[in-house]
Amino acid sequence: MALDITTTAARPRAARLRADATRNRERIVNAAREAIVEFGPDVPLDEVARRAGVGNATLYRHFTDRTELVRQVALSVMARTARSAEDALAEEPDAFSALQRFAFEAADERIGALCPMLSTAFDRSDPAVEPEARRMERAITAIMDRAQCSGQVRGDIAVGDLMVALTQLTRPLPGSGCAGFDRFVRRHLQLFLDGLRAPARSRLEGTAATLEDLQGCH
Template sequence: MDVAGTGVASAARPHTARLRADASRNRERIVAAAREAIVEFGPDVALDEVARRAGVGNATLYRHFTDRAELVRQVALSVMAGAAQRAEDALMEEADAFGALHRFVFEAVQERIGALCPMLSEAFDREDPDVAAQAQRMERSINALLDRAQRAGQLRGDIAVGDLMVALTQLTRPLPGTGCAGFDRFVHRHLQLFLDGLRAPARSVLVGTAATLEDLKGCK
């Protein structure tokens, strides 16, 4: 209710809404900047660098994320959710089985799936229920793409989701210390080479066994 009919309360509401919208945009910018920085420099990237890339002050960053672990967690959740949605959309919308996988692989670049590297770190809490739920959703959706392409005889049968994730993580990260501008143009070439190697019939026998996401959890 307005105070003495002055309209103070109603005037305050738009102001509060604007503050909340600004805070939400700042949070989104910080997560997006952290995602890019982690891909480029790894999870130990300076938070000052993240704030600079996001166009916010350090105080704003710390208002949203009290420490590095909280920020890395949010980046991981964001990337996994985005990757899972990309896989689900490709599976539903693409008639050709290998075409769906091809689409997902290239769209995973846009999600900066290489930012998931911190998930292989001992310091990352893999028992976090939100992280576990998103990881399961992502694994399930990517597995569906692989299974469909294998059943169609278009994808070699000796790989699993872990193999795909390792390749995507490695191929979508710049070479350490290079600061390579326009790196995505190399990524697209190398992803195409990788996809050609996935097609059935296989032209070689892979050593070892197909890797799952569970296998990757043991990486140091």
């Protein structure tokens, strides 16, 4: 009986330890994401630990090296972006409102700063990365398809055009150090979204950019 009592008493403590470990891991990944936006993927790990409010030993207990941490940040960004698109599609009754909500949430995610840096820091053939990338692409494509099928978005664009615009508009200007840059991002993103509305007021040069086109640019 004594063994049973001890085992039962140990379970809540073990659960608390697992919950603490999960929270620490999430804090580290979120801190790394913010630090990468500011300093790039070579940000000192000491800075990541400081922002996360954990010790270096805790960081290394979760992530053995920088590569593993950056990989986890990439997975987190893709998962958050996919979830944002899925939630907008499920919760917004209006097709253009779903597209607009996703675009602003993707801007808040700072994908313009993160994606170019992260894309060179992890293996695209990684078995964990590939399904997250496909999930993200499916969700964003579904949002664009719904908006175009509803007649609210011009038909001479594709998902690649949206992703190029989001990436360019949310990428900080080189060497600008511009305080309050986010207010310019949201302002110009709204101008871009207005340009997507149907009926189109101008004819675009070239052809619509697909996700396959963007993949061929790497």
